[in-house]
Structures are given as C-alpha cells and as structure tokens.
Amino acid sequence: MDDRSWMYRRLMDGRLRPEYIIGVRRFINFAFSIDKNISGGKIRCPYVRCKNQKFLRENDVCKHLLTKGFLPCYENWTVHGEALCRRTNIGWTFIGWN
Numbered sequence: 408m409d410d411r412s413w414m415y416r417r418l419m420d421g422r423l424r425p426e427y428i429i430g431v432r433r434f435i436n437f438a439f440s441i442d443k444n445i446s447g448g449k450i451r452c453p454y455v456r457c458k459n460q461k462f463l464r465e466n467d468v469c470k471h472l473l474t475k476g477f478l479p480c481y482e483n484w485t486v487h488g489e490a491l492c493r494r495t496n497i498g499w500t501f502i503g504w505n
Contacts, residue, residue, distance in 0.1 A: 411482040423473060431472045434484065435465060441488040451486055453478045459486040 413430040417423060438450045449462035454471035455478050457463065463471070485491050 414477045414482060415479075417476050428473070431469060434472070434487075435469055437484065437489075438468075438487040439465065444487050453481050453484075453486070455479065 411430070413424070413426045417427045434453075438444050444450050446462050449464050450468060451457070451459045452461050452463045452468045452471055453459050454468075454475050456475075457471065458478060459481075483489060483491065
C-alpha cells in the first residue's frame with residue numbers, strides 16, 4: 408500500500424494541494440475499477456458525513472472529497488475493495504481481504 412498521508416493534507420494556504428487532487432482522482436479510479444463497489448453507477452462516499460454508507464455518483468463523491476475531505480482513519484480503502492492492512496513501525500502488513 409502506498410503512502411496516503413496526502414488524504415489528510417487537503418489544503419495549503421487555503422488552496423487544494425495538487426497531490427490531494429491527484430490522490431482523489433486515484434481513489435475514484437480505484438473505487439470504480441472494482442465492479443462490486445458499483446451500484447447503479449454509484450460508489451460509497453468516504454466523506455465524513457456519508458460514512459461510506461451513502462452511494463453517490465462519481466462527480467458527487469469527487470465534490471465531497473475536494474470540498475470536505477475524507478473520513479478520518481480511512482487510509483486503507485477496505486470498503487472499496489482493498490485488502491485489510493495494518494500499519495506497523497516498518498510499514499503496512501497484510502491482514503486479509505474484507
């Protein structure tokens with residue numbers, strides 16, 4: 408699993424960081440690349456108020472993430488099909504599939 412620290416460093420001087428915008432696009436592409444994530448053309452939104460429970464269209468998920476940010480502690484995208492991993496002092500350790 409790659410470094411996801413960008414997920415919680417959205418703004419710099421009141422502006423969106425370029426690496427955050429790129430990361431959001433990577434997240435959206437990843438989420439839509441796995442068929443089981445998609446329901447009626449929508450995916451679960453990892454914005455704090457949606458709590459990965461609301462299914463929204465790509466543009467709405469993107470808007471939520473760009474304007475509000477990600478749910479805290481969601482570096483491991485398990486709800487979106489990523490393997491369950493745990494952070495250790497040497498990096499990430501595979502735990503299993505969700």
